[in-house]
Amino acid sequence: MHKVTKKLAPFAYLSPTLLLLAVLSLLPIAMVFSYSFLNNVVMEKNPVFVGIANYIEILTDAVFLQALYNTLYFTILSVVFHLILGLAFATLLNTKLISPLARALFRVVYILPWVFTATIIAILWRLMLSPNGVVNYMLNEVGLASGPVEFLSSRQLALPTVTFINIWAGYPFYMVSLLAGLQGIPSELYEAGRIDGANGPQLFRFVTLPQLRPIILSLAMLDFIWTVQQFTLIWMTTGGGPIHVTEMLSTFTYKLAFSSYEFGLASTSAFIILAICMFVALFYVRQQRAADE
Amino acid sequence: MNKKVMSLMIVMALLAALISGCTTVAPAAPAAAPGGESAGETVTLEFTQWWEPELPEGAFRALMDEFEAQNPGIKVELVSGPYSTTREQVVAGAAAGTMSDVVGLDGAWVNDFVKQGALASMTDLMTAASFDSSELAAQIQLDGATYMIPVVNFVYPVFVNNDLLAAAGVESPPSTRSEFADAAAKLTNPDANVYGWVLPLSTELPNGIQNDVMSWVWASGGSMMKDGQPDLTNDAVRSVAEYIKGLYDAGVITPGAFTMREPDKVTEFTNGRVGMMVDSLAHINLIREQAPELNFSITALPAEDGYTGKRGLPYASWGIGVAANSQHPAEAWKLVEFLMSQDVNSRLSSIAHAFPGNVNSTPDYVETDPLFGAAFEVFQQGYLANEFTGLPTAEGLMRSFDEQFQPYLDGSQSLDDTLNNAQAAWMEQFQ
Amino acid sequence: MNSIQSRQTKRRILQGLVIIALLIGAFYAAFPVVWMLSSSFKSNRDVFAYPPSLITDSFSMSAYAAVLTNPEKVRFFTNSYFVALLVTLFTLAVGCLAGYSFSRYNFFFKKPLNMLIISVQAVPPITLLIPYFSLIVTLKLFNTYAALVLTYMVLTLPYAIIMMTGYFNTLPKELDEAVMMDGGSRFNALWRVLIPISVPGLVSVGIYTFMQAWNEFLFAVTLTKTMEMRTVPVGIALLMGQHSYEWNEMMAMSVLGCLPVLLLFLFFQRYFIAGMTAGSVKG
Known part of the structure; x- marks a missing residue:
């Protein structure tokens, strides 16, 4: 009896989570999964089972492949720069070289990009980056540009620009988490390092980074999954254009669902996104297991 | 051990309380109240x-409120959301x-909603209510049945900035394509940040293709369709594409x-910052x-040089439809009829600054406002066109x-490829 | 003497560099927000004026007045607060329990479950929309706070669980064992010892959860229908009309929306500092 309760104890702690996820997450996901094998689901009362035809159609679509490339570009750059900026700002804000009050104020300023809904971030940057916007004005005044730069409507600049916006919008999440992580590092480790004659960069390299490693890994993995799905920001700034240069898997999927009303194909595309994310998650779980052992 | 179980139960109970509690907190949550028959005779239309x-x-x-006063026993609950969603x-x-x-409804959605089986045929409702449909300016029909009625229409003429035009030495607003191109060229002065024409081609909201591109086709009496099928490679569409490319x-x-x-x-x-726009x-x-x-x-939107026929005017509508699964189709029709009636439709088009969906309605601004008066004239000389x-x-x-037109404008795709690709993409949707 | 002096100059230089770096970073972080603030005081036309300027002749608080004097719009704010607070509370509670389980127990389904929790968030919400909507309607939760709260819990729980598992993992098991030696239950160990030490983690997870719930748009607009149930992001989208946007009011609404969030953050900052001392306990 006692043994059984002991075995069940971890599940007791997990039960609210499992209940919620099973009903409100797994169930709809399973439905979407079944949609991906049907033809014209939602629009037809009696959809037809088509096997993997939807998967073949999506995977051979040139726009899908471009969207895949764009999404990887967008996601990987976002994750890398989120990490760099988040770590840099967290380190700066953690320093004891400035007064606590100044630190507190800076922290609030640095977290600003995070407190706005994606819709507002998108239209704010559209406003600032438009040919008649303030960014173009400043660039022209300083002499860095002559004439308006079409950040969001040129084929060369649109993808880097939306990536830049996403980097701006996302780094505070890393910063806050890393700030908490930094403050959890025991000061003895630094003292020991200093006694061993390590300088600042060395302490960062050999004490800070290894200590933060688990947090960084989790953050990067989660950020990857979230960024792959980023929709609102792209949709509201470029709509995937011009000419598909900012087409992401998310906008591609959305158009399939609500522009072409191909819910079967949209579900297929969603499942391919899921598969990509699973791959990353698997890598992460492996890493964790390695760390545990 | 007991304590632990207890605490877990507390969390679960809290969650349960949340579910039930919030359901009651919400003041307007009669999620399942199809008409609320239990509450007597009152029917609530959403x-x-x-x-x-x-x-x-x-x-x-x-x-x-006026409708409710006229129809005791029917209540209307307005559910308002952003247009984009x-x-x-x-x-x-x-x-x-x-x-x-x-x-x-927007005219662009009707076909898909009908396919989904979401909309009721209003032809049947009209027959049942013995409604005289000759008052309606338009009905959107599929396979002979009406699914949407435009309540009010927003026409898209050309807006001209008179001061900019005068400063550029253009004497009168352009009426042909070459006059328009000429005026646009004179207006454009990048140093002063002024351009001749503005063309919205966002793929997020692609209605620029309808209002600012295809409208040129319709204004010269052309069509992008033939016998109900796409016909994008015809001369009318081709000449507009070439014309806009020239402006670009x-x-x-x-x-x-x-x-x-x-x-x-x-x-x-x-x-x-811009002299002319279609809006x-x-x-x-x-x-x-x-x-x-x-x-x-x-x-009016300029037509091809030498064109003397009637000019098609692009428009967008606020259309109305009745849900196929509505429990109260007769009451729903009453609301539609109310909105389409001469007096109400006049007033609605007045406050919306639109043209009425009832042929006998006259919005009050036509007499009192010279600009709207001019627009009404444009409207009366042409015909509504939105294919x-x-x-x-x-x-x-x-x-x-749009996705084909953009590469054509920026020079990375030929006109033939553009129109052929677009035609092929459209044909897929027509099979 | 000399070496102390040189160390002090070095410190000064370092301090100067840090401050310069912080200012540059602050410009990067805050400029768009300053621009938003400035736009909220302009007339709709001046928002697009060229050359742009921070303060225009049309400076006015009318956009704020329009938001604050409209009871419907004020209701958006109270809805958002109510929902976001509940979500934060419940997600933290449920997430701590799950994190504790993952951190302290070894059980058969541990890895697959972990994997599952990570991957359920990998399906784009837009494709889930239709089945999810039908589900909420079937559960009779449509147009209720519960629909929003539960949905946001599902969206935020994976992160909370992963983070709390991580934080608990950094705390030595001896801590729980000490409590249990004194006759306390495992739950006591979690509640009395682990959670108080994990305040910095809780705060950062809490802030994340709050932001997510506060800023979510897609489900907020789908799962509610009456004005009384709408949240701030939907309110902002309602200002984006079919033909024109109320730019200044949209900006004013986001500024108003972010102020209390920033205050909250300012207030909870000290828990990061508290976390420092807590973190050193384990040494």
């Missing part, structure tokens, strides 16, 4: 639309069987066209409000045309 937030505060509700809401609602009894290459179009949306083009105009009449008051000193006028209305995946068609 009316989903995006019009209420677009109109002066309280104006649309006032009309509904209305379509998704209707699709999801239809799939879940919770669609509102009456829904606001001449640099007379405001920069940023490829991601510009309809609301953006208006701000360019109100700030005096909804609904904007007259907005422009006046935002730029009181801006001196502008309205003219996208009722087409399958109409918005998707605009988008796929």
